[in-house]
Each structure stands twice: as C-alpha cells, then as structure tokens.
Amino acid sequence: MTDIDQVEVLVIGSGAGGSVVAHELASRGYQVVVLEEGGAFEFEAYGQPAPEAMRRLYRRRGMTPVMGRVPIGYVEGCCVGGSTEINSGFWHRTPPEALLRWKSRYGLGATEQELAPHFDWAEEMLGVGLSQAPWPPSTRTFDEGARALGLGAFEVPRAAPGCQGTNSCGYGCPTGAKRGMSRSLLPRAVASGARIVSGARVVRLLHARGRVSGALIRARRGGEERLFRIRAEHVFVCCGPTETPSLLLRSGVRYHVGGTLRVHPYLKVAATFSDPMRSETSVLPLLQVREFWPELSLGGSFFGAGQLAMTLSDHFPEGRAALSDAPRMAQYYVGVRGTGRGWVRPTALGDDATLVRYDLSDADLRALSVGLARLSQLLLRAGAEALYPSVWGLGPIRSEEQAARWLTEALPKGALSLVTVHAFSSCPAGDHRALTAADDEGRVWGFENLRLADASVLPDSPGVNPQGTVMALARRTARAFAER
Numbered sequence: 001m002t003d004i005d006q007v008e009v010l011v012i013g014s015g016a017g018g019s020v021v022a023h024e025l026a027s028r029g030y031q032v033v034v035l036e037e038g039g040a041f042e043f044e045a046y047g048q049p050a051p052e053a054m055r056r057l058y059r060r061r062g063m064t065p066v067m068g069r070v071p072i073g074y075v076e077g078c079c080v081g082g083s084t085e086i087n088s089g090f091w092h093r094t095p096p097e098a099l100l101r102w103k104s105r106y107g108l109g110a111t112e113q114e115l116a117p118h119f120d121w122a123e124e125m126l127g128v129g130l131s132q133a134p135w136p137p138s139t140r141t142f143d144e145g146a147r148a149l150g151l152g153a154f155e156v157p158r159a160a161p162g163c164q165g166t167n168s169c170g171y172g173c174p175t176g177a178k179r180g181m182s183r184s185l186l187p188r189a190v191a192s193g194a195r196i197v198s199g200a201r202v203v204r205l206l207h208a209r210g211r212v213s214g215a216l217i218r219a220r221r222g223g224e225e226r227l228f229r230i231r232a233e234h235v236f237v238c239c240g241p242t243e244t245p246s247l248l249l250r251s252g253v254r255y256h257v258g259g260t261l262r263v264h265p266y267l268k269v270a271a272t273f274s275d276p277m278r279s280e281t282s283v284l285p286l287l288q289v290r291e292f293w294p295e296l297s298l299g300g301s302f303f304g305a306g307q308l309a310m311t312l313s314d315h316f317p318e319g320r321a322a323l324s325d326a327p328r329m330a331q332y333y334v335g336v337r338g339t340g341r342g343w344v345r346p347t348a349l350g351d352d353a354t355l356v357r358y359d360l361s362d363a364d365l366r367a368l369s370v371g372l373a374r375l376s377q378l379l380l381r382a383g384a385e386a387l388y389p390s391v392w393g394l395g396p397i398r399s400e401e402q403a404a405r406w407l408t409e410a411l412p413k414g415a416l417s418l419v420t421v422h423a424f425s426s427c428p429a430g431d432h433r434a435l436t437a438a439d440d441e442g443r444v445w446g447f448e449n450l451r452l453a454d455a456s457v458l459p460d461s462p463g464v465n466p467q468g469t470v471m472a473l474a475r476r477t478a479r480a481f482a483e484r
C-alpha cells in the first residue's frame with residue numbers, strides 16, 4: 001500500500017459496478033486504482049465445499065442477517081470480483097417498465113435505447129447466452145409443470161458460456177466458465193494499466209468543502225494490520241448495496257443515504273420427485289416463469305446438502321427423513337418484487353460492521369402466498385410427490401387442493417424463513433433531488449468528485465436479476481464522467 005500515494009481515479013469495490021468503471025476508465029487512459037476489501041483467489045481456491053468457500057468469498061462468512069418483522073437471510077460477495085464470483089450468472093436487461101418508473105419518479109434519465117449499447121457490450125464481454133448443454137432433470141421437470149399449467153417458462157440467459165454444470169456457482173466457478181469479474185473485466189482493466197489492491201478495506205472517505213481528497217484504508221501488510229491514507233482526484237464508491245451507504249454514512253455523507261434499501265425476498269421450496277434429479281451434480285434449474293411479473297417470479301434455486309437441510313429444517317422433525325431423498329430432490333423459489341422498505345447503517349460500536357433492515361410489505365406477503373400456490377401447482381403437475389416450503393410448521397404440500405389455499409390466504413408472517421441475494425436502492429440516483437442521493441450521472445449531491453456506481457443506485461426494485469442493470473448503469477456513469 002505504501003507505494004501508492006496519489007491516484008487519478010480511485011475505485012472502491014471490485015464487483016459488478018466497480019469492475020465496469022475500472023475497465024472503462026483504464027481503457028481510456030486514466031490512472032485507476034481499485035481497492036477491494038476481500039481477497040484475490042486463483043482457480044484452485046474456487047469450487048471448494050461451502051464452509052471453505054463462504055469463509056473466502058463471502059462477507060461475514062455468509063452470515064448477514066436482514067433484520068425486520070420477518071428476518072431475511074442475506075449473502076453478498078467479499079473478494080476480488082465481489083458478488084459476481086458467487087452468483088449464478090442469470091442475466092436480464094432492465095425491464096422497460098422499471099426504467100420508465102425510475103425516470104418519472106426519480107429523474108434517472110437512462111432509457112432502453114440509451115442502455116442498449118451498454119448491454120450489448122456487457123453481454124459480449126461476459127458471453128451471455130443460453131445453455132448449450134441438454135437441460136438437467138430439474139429444468140426439464142419445471143418446464144413440464146409450466147406447460148401443463150399453460151404458463152410460459154423461459155430459459156434465462158447466463159454469463160456462463162460453456163458451463164459444465166458443476167453446481168458450484170455459489171462456491172466460485174472452478175472451470176472459469178461463469179464469467180465473474182475476476183475472470184472477465186478485471187484482467188482487461190489490469191491490461192489497460194489499472195491496479196487492483198486486494199485485502200484493503202476503505203474505512204473512511206476524506207473530504208472537505210464538497211471535495212473528496214482521498215480515503216483511509218485498513219490493510220494487512222507485513223503480518224500487521226495498519227491504516228493507510230491514499231489521495232485521489234476522483235472517487236467512485238462501488239461497495240455494493242449495503243457497504244456503499246455504510247461507508248458514506250461513516251464518512252459523514254448522509255443526504256438520502258441508506259434510508260431506502262430494497263430487496264427481492266425469496267421463499268424456497270424443496271421438491272421430491274419419483275425419478276433421480278441429480279441436482280447436486282448439475283446446473284441449477286434454468287427457467288423462470290415471468291407471467292406474473294413484476295410482482296412475482298418463479299424459478300430454480302441453487303442446490304447443496306447444506307441449503308437443502310436449511311429448507312427442511314422448517315419441517316423438523318418430519319423433514320429430517322426427507323434428507324435421504326436428496327438424490328430425487330431439487331430446489332425452486334418464489335421471488336417477489338420487494339415493495340417494502342429498509343435501511344442500512346453502520347453500527348455505533350466502532351467495529352466497522354453494518355446493520356441492515358427490511359420490512360416486508362403486505363403486498364410482498366400477498367405475492368409470496370400466491371406465488372407458493374402457483375409454484376406448488378406447477379411442481380405437482382410436473383410429478384412432485386411432496387413439497388417443503390421454507391415456512392415453519394406448514395407441513396409438506398402434497399396436493400393442488402392444499403396448494404390452492406394460499407391463493408386466498410396469507411402465509412403466516414412469523415413462520416417465514418426468507419432469503420435474498422438481491423439488494424439495491426440504498427442510495428438511489430436520479431435528478432429528482434428530493435428523493436435521491438446522487439444525480440443522474442451518479443455524482444453524490446454536494447460533491448464534485450464523488451460518484452456511485454453499483455447496486456445501491458438502482459432507484460427501486462428492478463424485479464429481475466440485477467447484475468445486468470448494475471453493469472449497464474455503471475458504464476453509463478463512467479462514460480458520463482469521461483466525457484465531461
């Protein structure tokens with residue numbers, strides 16, 4: 001660290017947003033340094049069992065609770081490449097309806113036409129496309145169920161060309177087929193002259209009179225943890241939806257920061273079929289039902305012994321016996337838009353940690369309930385023998401009659417075990433200053449040289465997997481900066 005004193009562009013965070021900014025600006029000749037809190041890992045370290053992978057690649061080893069009336073389990077990446085290293089690579093362009101909403105309500109000027117070239121570029125960089133391999137049983141089965149119900153189920157393109165179906169997305173892709181940032185944009189940024197410093201957590205931004213002058217960094221050097229200072233002409237904060245507001249608030253930057261977090265809440269459903277599913281050794285189910293969008297989407301979940309045990313734990317003690325059916329099981333989800341609100345705050349304990357809260361809205365609960373009914377119907381039509389939703393005490397669903405109950409009744413709030421891997425909107429961007437933390441170009445209100453480019457700037461829930469939107473908006477922000 002000590003050899004870096006002054007940089008032209010400091011990018012904090014190396015995930016979906018930070019990597020795009022680093023790549024774009026380094027390739028235009030800027031002197032770019034990327035600071036990343038997490039470690040940098042070679043191929044051999046990827047695809048290791050969950051406990052090891054979570055220790056290396058996840059923030060707080062995968063234990064970040066989202067507090068609220070219904071608590072939600074949340075994970076995000078903390079390594080070079082950020083959450084793109086552990087995500088499933090599902091790819092969506094921003095729905096036009098979301099862009100229109102963001103424009104009219106928040107003044108975010110990004111239109112479908114304007115973002116199209118950014119998506120084209122990102123899709124080429126990441127090799128986004130449909131699977132070239134035959135669908136695994138868990139995908140085929142989902143397709144059969146959707147057809148039987150007359151619902152359209154579409155394969156979602158992924159940033160994983162040549163995926164070998166190792167079922168390791170969540171542990172870091174061991175073949176390199178899934179193009180996380182560490183295998184795609186970051187090497188290119190480095191080739192253009194960017195420098196990436198891993199194991200360096202920014203603890204404060206240094207600023208005065210509307211200008212950021214640099215950052216205070218905690219890093220381990222020579223076996224010892226120390227604080228360093230770095231000076232910068234321009235700073236892009238790309239620490240993700242929880243850590244960006246946390247860093248800004250710790251640094252005294254508060255205007256509309258951290259008070260509007262949104263997430264996509266997910267309810268898991270484990271399903272037992274009569275035939276082998278091979279879920280542990282094949283790619284997760286690739287289809288989504290988007291008929292009920294934007295309120296609701298149905299699709300397939302990552303499968304591992306640990307994840308299955310967690311879902312079945314809501315059916316203890318009967319669910320324990322179902323563990324032995326694992327070879328005949330697959331996991332699916334009900335995902336909802338997330339119209340509730342939350343916040344992000346640094347703790348006052350001086351330990352640098354972040355508190356996250358989200359309150360499930362009544363609309364979320366309603367959509368989760370209807371979604372459970374619809375997903376259950378679909379899976380039962382596909383031949384499922386028993387369904388285990390992650391709802392404590394509900395018991396397995398074995399008939400469409402049992403499933404239909406949730407079309408009209410609300411699931412018991414206090415019994416839900418929800419998870420999410422999609423968080424955003426904690427520092428919304430757009431020109432309507434009364435609602436946003438940063439302007440249309442990602443510049444933090446009141447600062448001339450501080451910009452945001454990550455999931456925190458999405459004005460509200462996109463209702464689809466967000467990585468594409470994060471990358472397209474980050475490139476738009478970087479270009480606006482460069483062209484200014």
Ligand SMILES: Cc1cc2nc3c(=O)[nH]c(=O)nc-3n(C[C@H](O)[C@H](O)[C@H](O)COP(=O)(O)OP(=O)(O)OC[C@H]3O[C@@H](n4cnc5c(N)ncnc54)[C@H](O)[C@@H]3O)c2cc1C
Pocket residue numbers: 012013014015016017018035036037038075076077078079080081082083084086087088089090091092170200201202203238239240241243244247421422423453454455456464465466467468470
């Ligand atoms: C398990 C999982 C599965 C997912 N699946 C999908 C999917 O299939 N499709 C999809 O579109 N999206 C998916 N997502 C979401 C997607 O990966 C994120 O929305 C996206 O990566 C967010 O980008 P970001 O730049 O905001 O944050 P991140 O990609 O998380 O990057 C933020 C980086 O900043 C670093 N950082 C934080 N604080 C500091 C600090 N103070 N100093 C230095 N560095 C810091 C972090 O360590 C991290 O590396 C998934 C996410 C997870 C966790």
